[in-house]
Amino acid sequence: xxxxxxxxxxxxxxxxxxxxxxxxxxxxxxxxxxxxxxxxxxxxxxxxxxxxxxxxxxxxxxxxxxxxxxxxxxxxxxxxxxxxxxxxxxxxxxxxxxxxxxxxxxxxxxxxxxxxxxxxxxxxxxxxxxxxxxxxxxxxxxxxxxxxxxxxxxxxxxxxxxxxxxxxxxxxxxxxxxxxxxxxxxxxxxxxxxxxxxxxxxxxxxxxxxxxxxxxxxxxxxxxxxxxxxxxxxxxxxxxxxxxxx
Ligand code: URA
Numbered sequence: 001x002x003x004x005x006x007x008x009x010x011x012x013x014x015x016x017x018x019x020x021x022x023x024x025x026x027x028x029x030x031x032x033x034x035x036x037x038x039x040x041x042x043x044x045x046x047x048x049x050x051x052x053x054x055x056x057x058x059x060x061x062x063x064x065x066x067x068x069x070x071x072x073x074x075x076x077x078x079x080x081x082x083x084x085x086x087x088x089x090x091x092x093x094x095x096x097x098x099x100x101x102x103x104x105x106x107x108x109x110x111x112x113x114x115x116x117x118x119x120x121x122x123x124x125x126x127x128x129x130x131x132x133x134x135x136x137x138x139x140x141x142x143x144x145x146x147x148x149x150x151x152x153x154x155x156x157x158x159x160x161x162x163x164x165x166x167x168x169x170x171x172x173x174x175x176x177x178x179x180x181x182x183x184x185x186x187x188x189x190x191x192x193x194x195x196x197x198x199x200x201x202x203x204x205x206x207x208x209x210x211x212x213x214x215x216x217x218x219x220x221x222x223x224x225x226x227x228x229x230x231x232x233x234x235x236x237x238x239x240x241x242x243x244x245x246x
Pocket of ligand 1: 111112113116143195196197198199200212
């Protein structure tokens with residue numbers, strides 16, 4: 001079996017955003033870094049970087065942040081953006097300030113528009129990110145949609161047909177699932193990730209989306225107890241659920 005990766009203590013903590021290597025050496029000398037209850041005074045010591053580190057290491061009396069390999073599920077509230085390209089507060093501002101200095105950086109897995117709420121995954125694991133967004137994986141994403149006008153009645157067939165063309169594109173969408181809840185509410189499950197895709201799907205069918213919320217990725221539901229703006233680390237089972245058929 002491959003052993004756990006190891007890192008110099010100062011490099012590990014600098015990459016987790018705790019300060020410069022020099023500052024970390026200062027914390028170590030002051031006895032503020034403890035592993036399994038014992039002070040680690042040598043910032044050059046090599047540490048096995050295991051997922052249980054937060055249970056074993058303390059920095060100034062607080063559990064160390066989760067090491068790289070972090071995946072989070074977050075309930076994105078309305079009004080925050082996933083990209084610098086959109087105006088407004090970034091979703092990263094919902095994370096602890098120190099986490100914004102992590103290397104590797106935490107990124108969103110795909111994006112939700114500023115006016116879309118719901119389940120958003122974030123990770124610092126590039127391989128995991130690409131596995132989730134890869135068209136080959138075809139991970140289904142379910143959106144709850146509120147519409148401005150009653151549906152006409154032909155939308156389920158159009159969405160299922162694999163022939164729906166979005167404005168300005170020449171490649172039709174893949175077949176998707178539309179489940180009608182009432183005449184202005186539906187759930188739509190898509191396996192692609194095109195720009196403003198769900199809003200543009202309904203625009204292409206003569207309607208207008210007035211509310212959009214993602215509640216499921218793969219077989220992973222937005223946890224009912226996760227309030228808008230809240231997040232938590234994902235466990236192995238939740239990561240596996242993303243890839244399980246929805
Ligand atoms: N489709 C949209 O239109 N917006 C999103 O945020 C996600 C899917």
